[in-house]
Amino acid sequence: MLTVVAFIVALGLLIAVHEYGHYRVAVACGVKVLRFSVGFGKPLLRWQPKGSPTEFVLGAFPLGGFVRMLDEREAPVPPEERHLAFNTQPLRSRALIVAAGPVANLVLAVLLYALVNWMGVQEPMAYLSKPVPGSVAQSAGLQGGELVRRAALGDGEEMPVRSFEDLRWLLARGALESQAARLVVEPTPGAAERTVHLPLQDIDTRNADHRLMQLIGITGPWTPPLVGELMAGGAGERSGLQAGDVVLRIGATDVVDGAQLRALIRGSVQGKEPLAQIWRIERAGQVLELQVLPEVQQEHGETIARIGAYVGGRPQFETVQYGPLEGVLKGAERTWQVSVLTLKMMGRMLIGEASLKNISGPLTIADYAGRSASLGLAQYLGFLALISVSLGVLNLLPLPVLDGGHLMYYLWEGVTGRSVSDAWMERLQRGGVAVLFLMMSIALFNDLSRLFG
Secondary structure (H helix, E strand, O other), rough: OOOHHHHHHHHHHHHHHHHHOOOOOOHHHHOOOOEEEEEEEEEEEEEEEOOOOEEEEEEEEEEEEEEEEEEOOOOOOOOHHHHHHHOOOHHHHHHHHHOOOHHHHHHHHHHHHHHHHOOEEOOOOOOOEOOOOOOOHHOOOOOOOOOEEEEEEOOOOOOEEEOHHHHHHHEEEEEEEHOOOEEEOOOOOOOOEEEEOHHHHHHOOOOOOOHHHHHHOOOOOOOOEEEEEEEEOOOOOOOOOOOEEEEEEEOOOEEOOOHHHHHHHHEEEOOOOOOOOOEEEOOOOEEEEEEEOEEEEEOOOEEEOOEEEOOOOOEEEEEOOOOOOHHHHHHHHHHHHHHHHHHHHHHHHHOOOOOHHHHHHHHHHHHHHHHHHHHHHHHHHHHHHHHHHHHHHHHHOOOOOOOOHHHHHHHHHHHHHOOHHHHHHHHHHHHHHHHHHHHHHHHHHHHHHEEEE
């Protein structure tokens, strides 16, 4: 139920803001707006403010919306109202009205990001987990446990890294934009800082999708390698492990963090049989050695080991919060970065340098809406901001059925001095519908593959 509610609220808000952008600028330009609708289908609610020519409607299906303006191309217009029709407005006014919807979504994103920045969010500190074997991070010399203080992409200026989410965003951008990253890390508390260079441009991101951070090698923040609550009669309890034990070594491998500990446990198999190993642990200030024999299980056709215990502690958290002006500036910066990255990814998909699997549809959006809402208000607002950016950028694409397509017509009109002919308009509209239908089909296919694959 939370997923459905979160999805409907997200769609309703983003569509309403988009259409309100069109409506507000149309009214400011002197155009008569006949109907403002959020949603399609049977009206659930309709009203018309006294003295206003506009009917406001809430439709049954919140998968879109529209602003219907007085227009001679759609219906006859009385001569005395011709100056109020959209098609009779100057080119500049028509372009502003069309662009106002996507711009409203981008402005909303800035405000949502700013709101999150003002509220403050508890985020994991940028301590690094043990790098994935064979990854870029391991090849660069990272060991795990380092605290990233500052970072930069390419030859850019080093910026403070306030949380692991800051670092994750920077690394993802670097990989997708084929830029190297420069990390200034503190190997241990109080130790001298050193600079680590990550050649992210060497990563093949065409089919990276959700495995991108795995390829980079930094999959999560550092967590202590603790043994948590044990299952009664489980392999861990039978081997003598106790809640609170800190694991120092398994066999000949030193254990750095919780993620590595989980991976070592899962891999404690020999063929189809469990592999008994000597664990060195710290318990109440004493170092002990135990022989631990896990149990084997089948997971998605793979044989893995389990010890019947929660493994790994919580990462170290810090409240990330910004002041009034800095919060807005950071919001605008993030909106710009997401917009540019979205356009670059679309361009890369168009020329085959990125997988079409990166396109998400309504099912994935609904899933993430529910997940983010369950994590808290700040996470949900951040999700709304991301989707608002995507909606704004998508509508600016030069497809005839989108706002960007209409702006493309106006560009032609501004350059040539004449509007696009009705015949060409019809051809372009058909082509745009076909492309949009293809994109929607790919998105839905990807959604179903993620859910049932």
